[in-house]
Amino acid sequence: MCKIFFFLSLFVAINFSSVLGQQDKPIALALHGGAGNILPESIDKASEKAYLSKLEEALDAGYSVLEAGGSSLDAVVTAIYILEQSPLFNAGIGSVLNADGKCELDASIMNGNNLAAGAVAGVRRVKSPIAAARAVMERSSHVMLSGEGAELFAASQKLEMVENDYFYTEKRKESLKKVKEKEKENDDNEGRGRLNESNNYKFGTVGVVALDKNGDLAAGTSTGGMTNKRFGRIGDSPIIGAGTYADNQTCAVSSTGHGEFFIRAVVAYRIAALMEYKGLSLQEAADEVIHKKLKNMGGEGGIIAIDKEGNISLTFNTSAMFRAYRNHKGKKEILIFGE
Amino acid sequence: MCKIFFFLSLFVAINFSSVLGQQDKPIALALHGGAGNILPESIDKASEKAYLSKLEEALDAGYSVLEAGGSSLDAVVTAIYILEQSPLFNAGIGSVLNADGKCELDASIMNGNNLAAGAVAGVRRVKSPIAAARAVMERSSHVMLSGEGAELFAASQKLEMVENDYFYTEKRKESLKKVKEKEKENDDNEGRGRLNESNNYKFGTVGVVALDKNGDLAAGTSTGGMTNKRFGRIGDSPIIGAGTYADNQTCAVSSTGHGEFFIRAVVAYRIAALMEYKGLSLQEAADEVIHKKLKNMGGEGGIIAIDKEGNISLTFNTSAMFRAYRNHKGKKEILIFGE
Numbered sequence: 285m286c287k288i289f290f291f292l293s294l295f296v297a298i299n300f301s302s303v304l305g306q307q308d309k310p311i312a313l314a315l316h317g318g319a320g321n322i323l324p325e326s327i328d329k330a331s332e333k334a335y336l337s338k339l340e341e342a343l344d345a346g347y348s349v350l351e352a353g354g355s356s357l358d359a360v361v362t363a364i365y366i367l368e369q370s371p372l373f374n375a376g377i378g379s380v381l382n383a384d385g386k387c388e389l390d391a392s393i394m395n396g397n398n399l400a401a402g403a404v405a406g407v408r409r410v411k412s413p414i415a416a417a418r419a420v421m422e423r424s425s426h427v428m429l430s431g432e433g434a435e436l437f438a439a440s441q442k443l444e445m446v447e448n449d450y451f452y453t454e455k456r457k458e459s460l461k462k463v464k465e466k467e468k469e470n471d472d473n474e475g476r477g478r479l480n481e482s483n484n485y486k487f488g489t490v491g492v493v494a495l496d497k498n499g500d501l502a503a504g505t506s507t508g509g510m511t512n513k514r515f516g517r518i519g520d521s522p523i524i525g526a527g528t529y530a531d532n533q534t535c536a537v538s539s540t541g542h543g544e545f546f547i548r549a550v551v552a553y554r555i556a557a558l559m560e561y562k563g564l565s566l567q568e569a570a571d572e573v574i575h576k577k578l579k580n581m582g583g584e585g586g587i588i589a590i591d592k593e594g595n596i597s598l599t600f601n602t603s604a605m606f607r608a609y610r611n612h613k614g615k616k617e618i619l620i621f622g623e
Numbered sequence: 624m625c626k627i628f629f630f631l632s633l634f635v636a637i638n639f640s641s642v643l644g645q646q647d648k649p650i651a652l653a654l655h656g657g658a659g660n661i662l663p664e665s666i667d668k669a670s671e672k673a674y675l676s677k678l679e680e681a682l683d684a685g686y687s688v689l690e691a692g693g694s695s696l697d698a699v700v701t702a703i704y705i706l707e708q709s710p711l712f713n714a715g716i717g718s719v720l721n722a723d724g725k726c727e728l729d730a731s732i733m734n735g736n737n738l739a740a741g742a743v744a745g746v747r748r749v750k751s752p753i754a755a756a757r758a759v760m761e762r763s764s765h766v767m768l769s770g771e772g773a774e775l776f777a778a779s780q781k782l783e784m785v786e787n788d789y790f791y792t793e794k795r796k797e798s799l800k801k802v803k804e805k806e807k808e809n810d811d812n813e814g815r816g817r818l819n820e821s822n823n824y825k826f827g828t829v830g831v832v833a834l835d836k837n838g839d840l841a842a843g844t845s846t847g848g849m850t851n852k853r854f855g856r857i858g859d860s861p862i863i864g865a866g867t868y869a870d871n872q873t874c875a876v877s878s879t880g881h882g883e884f885f886i887r888a889v890v891a892y893r894i895a896a897l898m899e900y901k902g903l904s905l906q907e908a909a910d911e912v913i914h915k916k917l918k919n920m921g922g923e924g925g926i927i928a929i930d931k932e933g934n935i936s937l938t939f940n941t942s943a944m945f946r947a948y949r950n951h952k953g954k955k956e957i958l959i960f961g962e
Contacts, residue, residue, distance in 0.1 A: 429854045516772025517768055
């Protein structure tokens with residue numbers, strides 16, 4: 285009898301602790317909609333409200349996935365999809381136009397549980413680049429597909445395909461026109477050739493990082509790249525290690541900024557490496573990379589990141605980063621300026 | 624008088640030490656021509672001799688640049704060019720054919736002195752992909768260019784352009800035919816669709832790392848990718864951090880193997896991170912990444928690497944890696960099997 289009581293107690297205790305454990309497990313999500321050097325006075329109240337509202341919508345949608353017990357990957361894709369389908373950001377609809385007046389989109393995603401990763405570069409007809417990146421990760425033996433080949437793969441996987449003008453907005457057409465006019469002026473006046481494209485990287489890449497109830501981290505990034513870009517330029521967004529990285533042992537990171545510097549400094553993975561190999565906290569690692577390493581190289585931009593405890597870092601060396609988070613304590617903020 | 628003698632002694636001493644310093648400064652170079660699981664009995668003597676001889680030719684050419692006081696970047700490009708122009712390796716001439724029977728080439732290069740980097744992906748008409756990667760690094764504001772855009776840039780920089788069949792060899796045509804036949808058999812017999820491309824990554828990417836008299840490290844990698852590849856697949860070779868990395872503070876690395884794993888593990892930069900943030904030696908870091916991290920993930924391949932003292936690591940978890948080096952003590956070896 286005593287023995288039965290003992291086992292019964294043990295059974296109850298185990299179940300109780302597992303329920304408690306389940307309830308105690310932190311969930312958290314953070315996202316960005318790009319970083320750059322804008323000032324509060326340069327953005328009107330209506331625009332600011334629209335940005336904050338869309339960031340919140342994406343945050344809530346992603347967080348709901350986590351609350352319902354969904355995976356961090358599902359949360360990342362859900363939140364990024366909302367930002368891709370909004371014309372406010374330089375990803376999906378509202379992407380900037382390249383030198384030929386086309387939208388060429390890049391995205392990547394990584395699963396911190398098994399270091400699986402997927403990316404697409406230079407796609408023109410995939411409605412959701414982040415969904416395509418996920419399909420590459422989960423349904424191909426590859427990590428990175430590019431151009432028409434990536435579209436062929438996406439179509440073979442029954443992902444929704446669209447015409448390129450699905451992504452066009454008047455605002456981006458105007459931007460391209462202005463950049464081209466300026467370029468022509470430069471040509472005419474100084475014979476210096478094309479406008480330095482690096483002046484024009486500033487805004488709107490989107491990214492999400494999440495921690496789910498299973499303790500799995502995930503990160504994703506989606507972008508339209510640079511206005512007037514040429515030469516099949518690939519930035520950091522589809523590069524695992526630079527634009528996106530996730531490892532349950534350390535953290536999940538999504539980058540935004542002047543991509544060339546982020547590639548050279550291997551920004552996303554460098555933050556994970558500083559945690560794994562130097563024992564830094566998430567925030568210490570992010571500060572080291574964004575405020576020291578990257579800044580010393582002359583690179584502008586920022587990251588959002590989350591660690592396995594649900595701590596969040598939103599770190600940038602520009603004046604602004606569109607960002608939102610809800611952390612493991614339930615605290616929620618949606619912000620544009622300041623750090 | 625005593626004062627003059629003192630200053631004279633100081634002057635002589637400074638000059639003597641600077642001459643000695645110059646002479647003492649180590650130079651070293653290492654290269655690979657791919658890694659994979661072949662056995663000594665599977666390669667005939669004549670082929671083995673041809674491989675060893677071409678590896679030595681590239682080694683000597685690169686090393687001569689260093690001896691003459693040339694930069695590590697010049698040495699890397701000189702040695703890789705020789706391997707690209709040889710039909711023995713899967714880079715430049717002799718590159719494998721993609722599913723459409725075309726050669727699509729990738730390359731990347733990095734300067735350890737300033738972390739400048741350049742890469743091209745999926746180019747078909749650039750005679751020397753490594754030269755194109757260097758041009759991207761030195762003459763554009765970008766790090767990575769792809770496809771036709773990359774070719775347009777290369778042509779604008781007066782790099783030598785060729786027709787795609789410049790790279791064809793009968794051997795590679797045969798390989799593609801065989802893979803396609805096997806694929807068809809699979810289709811016919813099991814309806815399983817295409818042959819798993821990951822069985823076919825094995826050989827021939829080339830890479831070089833070097834340390835010059837100024838103490839500058841550089842790394843470069845060039846490849847034709849995978850036979851029968853589709854979907855604009857991009858492997859690790861043009862990815863900074865995965866296939867190539869160089870930082871004077873730590874090391875220069877070039878990777879070869881199953882690219883998808885190298886991307887997910889950020890192999891090249893991870894070795895540098897283990898040195899910088901965990902204080903490991905070059906060989907300890909290489910062992911940790913190739914024999915533990917990568918192997919545990921199921922990734923096959925290897926790296927060549929060099930540190931700022933001229934120590935060299937040639938580390939692989941396959942049965943073979945075509946490789947050669949000449950270290951800071953002048954020791955020279957050209958090897959295929961064993962580690």
